[in-house]
């Protein structure tokens with residue numbers, strides 16, 4: 648669940664002006680303040696919007712708005728807490744990190760696939776898009792489980808699945824539920840050469856290979 652929200656915060660820059668306050672009708676100290684809004688996700692990843700400088704009476708908090716540029720030129724940039732200003736950057740870093748981690752995992756998987764394709768063994772389980780293997784595929788994505796039945800020199804004989812799916816998810820579900828281990832999951836066989844399987848791998852059509 649994503650928790651998010653925002654709240655107004657005030658940072659006081661100076662309190663050095665004494666003048667008559669028309670609201671209090673007395674001599675008061677006037678404060679230069681920065682009002683800003685901090686938005687957050689999970690209270691940790693924050694960013695700031697709607698900065699507004701004001702000069703207000705210390706007691707009644709009434710006064711006037713000030714131009715941002717003029718204030719920052721004379722007083723410098725205000726003291727907004729570091730995390731309020733830059734907390735969002737940590738969220739960006741986290742998302743980028745997850746992306747990098749994902750692509751490392753992908754490249755590990757594909758180098759593993761490459762290694763296993765080169766040395767096929769009986770009972771290897773291939774999760775592959777078999778559409779490109781068929782002369783007239785029903786769809787461009789037909790994910791299925793192929794099980795190595797026999798390796799004979801350059802030829803690899805696979806048990807072929809009764810069902811294929813247009814999404815990878817259908818196959819991974821069958822794998823995790825154990826459905827794909829049942830003998831009746833497969834029907835018939837098909838023979839490919841090592842080169843054909845290597846082409847399939849190069850084209851990115853082998854998602855993963857399991858060897859037990």
Ligand SMILES: [Zn+2]
Nearest residue numbers: 668671704707
């Ligand atoms: Zn006042």
